[in-house]
Amino acid sequence: MKRLSLFTKCLIIFVGCWVFLRFIVGNVISVPIPGSVVAMYMGLIIIAILVHISVEDSRFREFLRPIHETLIDDNKRLRRRVIAVLIPFALLAYTYSIFAQRANPPGNPRDAHPSPPLELTYKDEVIGKMQEVENPFRHYEKDDPEAFKAHVENGRRVYYQNCFYCHGDDLDGQGHFAPHLQPLPANFQDPGIIPNFQESFLFWRISKGGPGLPAAGTPWDSAMPVWEDMLTKDEIWDVILFLSDYTGYQPRTFGEGH
């Protein structure tokens, strides 16, 4: 087999790197790499290739040889013609695609977990400081397992009469209305939610819903209802017990590190 020319090698490295960055890495980490980042890396690769071929005169000449041959050798006529058609055509398509590009609507950047207010309230009634309020029924878990179970059961009832349409049967955020809401309903099976927040935070989110979010949480977009209008205080505490019982995640307790 003929040895590959230096030019072909460089071409293979260049195309290989592009395919790797553009298609393979994105798939492995399951987020596509932004076009501008790919472009930056490809720029670096071009510089590296240029440095490599220009350190020695002979290497540079070797690199140019196939180009030179393609341009003038009689027996390379076919290749020459193919290239003379392909390059202008590719440029035509590329520039057309730039001009024909349509603008896409802006995204909805939002802070999914903005800071809560200092005070926890239910309707207008102040319950206490956000950092201090605990779930009044949580202590039954140790003191009176039967009573605790009754509260969890009540929470289950509240959940399946009110929440599962959005947050899903399995609390995974995939209720039958969920796919058509933006932002998507929270997925309580995600370890980033319940274990990260105190019960008072969850109480705040449930009682005030989307409209109670600060501006960073884009309160105008969230479909999360204001449950203090529809549920009693106890029902909200119970549904919180259910969320943690069903998923097996314990909410963060007061005093745990910050």
Add this chain to the structure above:
Amino acid sequence: MIRRYQNTIFLTLLLALASVFSVADAQNAPEASEEGKRVYEKSCAHCHGTEGRGDGSAAENLLPRPRDFTRGLYKIRSTETGQVPTDQDLFDIITEGMPGTSMPGWDTSLSANERWEVVAYIKTFYDGFKENTAPRQIDLSGKIAYAEQSIETGKALYTELGCVECHGNVGRGDGTSAPTLTDEWGFQTWPANLAQGWTFRGGSETEDIFKRFIGGIAGSPMPAFEGDSFLHFGLTSEESKRLTELENKDEMTEAEDEESAAFYEKMDAAVDIALRITEGETLNAADRQSFNNAMKVVYEKSWHLANYVKSLSPEKRPEPAIGNNALRSQYIGGELPTLGDAAWETLKASYFPLVGQVILEPRQFNPTIDSVNVKSFYNDNEVAFLFTWDDRTHTTASEDEETGKMLEDAVAIQFPVKVPQGPTAPKPYFLWGGRLPVYLWYWKASAPEQVTELTAKGISNAEVQAVQSDLQAEGTYTDGQYNLWVKRALKTDDKKDLQLEPEVFVPIAFSAWDGANGDVEAKRVISSWYTFVLEPVPSSRRFIYPPLVALLSVGALFGLRGFARRRNS
């Protein structure tokens, strides 16, 4: 016609028993176990009830109701009419869920093992599963390929066999009987919208649909192949056609009367033969032959029907109008097209899925409107929209028995009054505004040529604008579908109106009411915010620069070759 189906249910059961098709493989669920009970009680009981009676705490708000397992009625089976499902059927439906209902798929949240355990457990609610005979499965081997010819045949059968009565002329579930249907348990049920295959409970492949015809949808009023009337069991295709023709006549002559009576006799005779098979009688060759022929005709009809039904829906549910699919109004030089203009056909609609409003009381847990499709054109002064949505009933005014409120079909299209500048700028609350107001176009079925402009600062805080712009509107209802055409000037003098400019992305959202489903005021279907834009006219530079670049590159290549040759010589 519907009464006729009921008369034949008994017959059907016998008929199904009589037929001679392949027998299911051995049942493969494990014995019922504690594990199955545990899974059931954690994941299913709050809907299907601890005792399997379909009366869990969530049930009250749901339509269709969660299934009552104690009756052994299963809609989605691979087995014949009157048979219980196979274990595989149960496993599959638990895995996939039932689209268009609250029954979720459990493929990701329960392991295959857990799903098999729960199959075994739900079977304990119904004694019929204890019989050891395997249910007979529907034979799929005679499949008729999906092709033009078969679809046409299916289309004719669709009208001939009375599907129209429930599913409507073109299948949108708007037949005359549609509002009157109840299921086995007495709850209201709607015929499927055959143009929305993604809502079919048992899947939208031709095989799936075929199985629903042969096996029936147990518990629902949708008839299965039921002996003498539904699929004209015992008649050839020609005879069946002729019978429909006769029955559609306002008045029959004496001769025609006799002809029709003869057809009924023939069907009765066919059913009689089927009955004799169930009774264990061995048939003579002639009778056996005529029975087999009758079955063959029914199977063929069902394949044609399945192909036709399949042809009514897009391949899959359309992509919602987000990102690249956002609603883009197209520029037109002259007059904007009016309702019915062929120009609308040239645009691809943007699809806005709608969900039940379950955020404020009174809530709508069981929406009947799936989505609204939108197209738009604009010119230098005006913009025109075409809103299209399916609704099985045309309700212009009907009094709600419970509340005394007037129910009516309607739609509202919502924009902010001021377009937010930049992606992080505040928008009005998506549900009819709040602190920031929204600008609304409200249309109702009783005044199809009028759109009212509203300003709202909350769902119960909307007022009709004092100054109404010159909005033109025209709405029609045909075959289960509303089309609403609206035209407005891009700019108005009213500060409370949204002002439109090309290239600016504008938030848009929808509310819709189906009067027949009890929708009124806050009880409705809604969407969250989407975006729409008056798409800029594509720059004509796209025809100038690219060819120029290509030409230059050709020049450069020639130059390069010339240079190389000169160097060489």
